[in-house]
Amino acid sequence: MVSGLLFSGKSFAGGGPDNFGYTWLDSNDPGGPTYNWIDIKAKTGATQVKLLSDDNTKGPFSIPFNFHYYWYDVKQFWVGSNGYVIFNNGQMSHPFPAIPSSAQPNDFLAVMECDLNFDGATNTGECYYWFNAAKDTLIVSWLNAPFYDSVDPNQYQGSNSFQVIMSTVDSSITYQYLDQQGSYMNATNFMTIGIENVSGNVGLQHSYGTYPQTSYAIKYYYPRNTSYQVKDAATMWSDNQESGALFLPWKGANRTLTAGIKNTGNVKLTPFNVNGKVIKGAASLVVTSTMTSDTLNPAASQQLSFQNKFIPSSPGSYKFITTTQLTGDMVASNNSMTQEILVVDTTPNSMILGYTDNTSEGQGLSWTGGNGGAGIYIKPPFYPVKVTKLRFFIVGNMLASTFDGKVFDDDGINGSAGTMIDSVRPANPPADGTGAWEEVTLNNPFYVNSGGFYVSWMMDGSNIMLGQDQTAPFSNRTHEVLGNSWAIYRSRETEDLMISAVVERSNVGINENSFANLIGDFYPNPSSTQVSLNYTLDKNSTVNVKLIDVQGRVISNEIFKSQAAGNNKLDIQVENLNAGMYFCEISTNGKIATKKFTVVK
Numbered sequence: 001m002v003s004g005l006l007f008s009g010k011s012f013a014g015g016g017p018d019n020f021g022y023t024w025l026d027s028n029d030p031g032g033p034t035y036n037w038i039d040i041k042a043k044t045g046a047t048q049v050k051l052l053s054d055d056n057t058k059g060p061f062s063i064p065f066n067f068h069y070y071w072y073d074v075k076q077f078w079v080g081s082n083g084y085v086i087f088n089n090g091q092m093s094h095p096f097p098a099i100p101s102s103a104q105p106n107d108f109l110a111v112m113e114c115d116l117n118f119d120g121a122t123n124t125g126e127c128y129y130w131f132n133a134a135k136d137t138l139i140v141s142w143l144n145a146p147f148y149d150s151v152d153p154n155q156y157q158g159s160n161s162f163q164v165i166m167s168t169v170d171s172s173i174t175y176q177y178l179d180q181q182g183s184y185m186n187a188t189n190f191m192t193i194g195i196e197n198v199s200g201n202v203g204l205q206h207s208y209g210t211y212p213q214t215s216y217a218i219k220y221y222y223p224r225n226t227s228y229q230v231k232d233a234a235t236m237w238s239d240n241q242e243s244g245a246l247f248l249p250w251k252g253a254n255r256t257l258t259a260g261i262k263n264t265g266n267v268k269l270t271p272f273n274v275n276g277k278v279i280k281g282a283a284s285l286v287v288t289s290t291m292t293s294d295t296l297n298p299a300a301s302q303q304l305s306f307q308n309k310f311i312p313s314s315p316g317s318y319k320f321i322t323t324t325q326l327t328g329d330m331v332a333s334n335n336s337m338t339q340e341i342l343v344v345d346t347t348p349n350s351m352i353l354g355y356t357d358n359t360s361e362g363q364g365l366s367w368t369g370g371n372g373g374a375g376i377y378i379k380p381p382f383y384p385v386k387v388t389k390l391r392f393f394i395v396g397n398m399l400a401s402t403f404d405g406k407v408f409d410d411d412g413i414n415g416s417a418g419t420m421i422d423s424v425r426p427a428n429p430p431a432d433g434t435g436a437w438e439e440v441t442l443n444n445p446f447y448v449n450s451g452g453f454y455v456s457w458m459m460d461g462s463n464i465m466l467g468q469d470q471t472a473p474f475s476n477r478t479h480e481v482l483g484n485s486w487a488i489y490r491s492r493e494t495e496d497l498m499i500s501a502v503v504e505r506s507n508v509g510i511n512e513n514s515f516a517n518l519i520g521d522f523y524p525n526p527s528s529t530q531v532s533l534n535y536t537l538d539k540n541s542t543v544n545v546k547l548i549d550v551q552g553r554v555i556s557n558e559i560f561k562s563q564a565a566g567n568n569k570l571d572i573q574v575e576n577l578n579a580g581m582y583f584c585e586i587s588t589n590g591k592i593a594t595k596k597f598t599v600v601k
Helices: none
Strands: 023-026 057-069 072-080 084-086 108-113 126-131 137-148 156-167 172-181 192-196 203-208 216-221 233-238 246-249 258-263 273-280 284-292 301-305 316-325 336-344 350-354 373-378 385-397 402-409 420-424 436-448 453-460 464-466 478-482 485-488 499-505 530-537 541-549 554-563 566-573 580-588 591-599
Touching: 023 203, 057 126, 072 137, 108 137, 108 156, 108 172, 233 316, 233 336, 258 273, 258 316, 350 373, 350 385, 373 499, 385 402, 385 453, 402 436, 420 436, 453 478, 453 499, 530 580, 541 566, 566 580
Parallel strands: 246 336
Antiparallel strands: 023 216, 057 072, 072 084, 084 108, 108 192, 126 137, 137 156, 156 172, 172 216, 192 203, 233 258, 258 301, 273 284, 273 316, 316 336, 350 499, 373 453, 373 478, 385 436, 385 464, 385 499, 402 420, 402 453, 478 485, 530 566, 541 554, 541 580, 580 591
8 A cells, every 4th residue: 555655664666645645656665556457348337438539528517425635526528539537628749648637628637638639430439438337436448449640541540449447435536547549749748647626726746748558557545635725716617518609699687796716725715706797898897796605625616606686788799707815825827817898789680699709819720631620619698699700810811711600509418519401612712821711601591599509610621720819808709620520629728719600680589488488499400200398378378380491481370279278298290301590489368488309211
């Protein structure tokens, strides 16, 4: 058993302790772990992590036990295609930082953190996770995962098989390396192995820029005792879990400012002040409000609603900033969180929705190989709107390449990009030059009655470059699209990608919130035969049901008289409908709701 930096009176070859007390030994050290690869793919209950791609994560997946990590428990995890497990929704891509680093994301296990690629028709890379019968051990295995390689015709080469074992029996973390073949094309900042805590100020690195041995194990030992005390209050989000940018209508309803805070230290925090403020432009204070937190035990969180509301009285760009003001706070980097608010003049019939100031400061985003992409998420300031055009700022196109502009519904898992609504290619490749907006008109303009939509820019050739707006605030709504897989954009905290959409006012549909407490969602959704939803009437009523396609065409309009008060069910046969997305508008007693469903074939 490890008990500090000494073993049998001599310094051992392992590492640590870090500030918290973690140490590690490997299978070459006296008293270290024995390498013992566990083939979880063949075990009952093993779950494949599907749709891993190039530079993305999948999750969250629940842990059926509280795993003690540093001074807190983790209960869910995401799996990164680049060889890491992370305990929050973050994305890590080359170049990989040394550990520890306060730069986000934090709170992860870098098992073999390097640029791996799961894309390609002949790619044999797989990933699985498995819990044992006692529900005290989690294993995640990456199998035959190759390195990304821009020169190789398949864009990958080599093979790597490795795993992490998280055991709640002793709170240990073990990395095992079965096989390692090939090498990454870039010898700089390409490989990190280690662990890092939630704030990034504590971590223990095993190695950096070095390939692991094969038939090799590393075990991280939780400290028997630790005197390390952390007094830290963090702002976790402003307005929404991602602190994602928000469009609001000019002269619209006053908005309550909400935020989430957390005790990310390991000592109880007595009540402390938290400030929420909105600034317009560079420094014009619009509203400020301060409230006192509850007493927070370690790992406890609290949602706050500030008393003073934001009044969208003039169009423009605003910043909503939440800041914890704990005396003696040890980690300043997580005290504040900023959300961008864009107040839109909604009086014109047509308006542009995007997160850019129309000036590109970067050299331009362009993926090696000429087949990557990027995207943004847009949630309109009001409903309904008709989406008619997509816009992309092209800063360079030396080889006269073209691109595809695509738009997707947000009906994927957890509101991700799901059903593709349209794809358009410019009639002529955009010219190489100083930068200009390339606007494409959709073949199938569509209506948005609730939620939002995704717009992507997909390269079709090398050296075409998308504009990068590097002037704060940033939307946190940007994504990278590699191998047809969407992931959080690796630089979303420091820039916005110059993509936008043109929307128009429409008389089709009504904001679903007006009826949201009385009506459910369609199920099963998607479907090829029938969709249903449940709704409640407070009295005997007439119900009007209108079915609308994405072009706004009314497919059917039925009136159901004398519907009984109480719980009711609506069934719609869809086997004769074409595949795609549809809206169902339901009205009764002056209330209207719009719900969407998808037909598959």
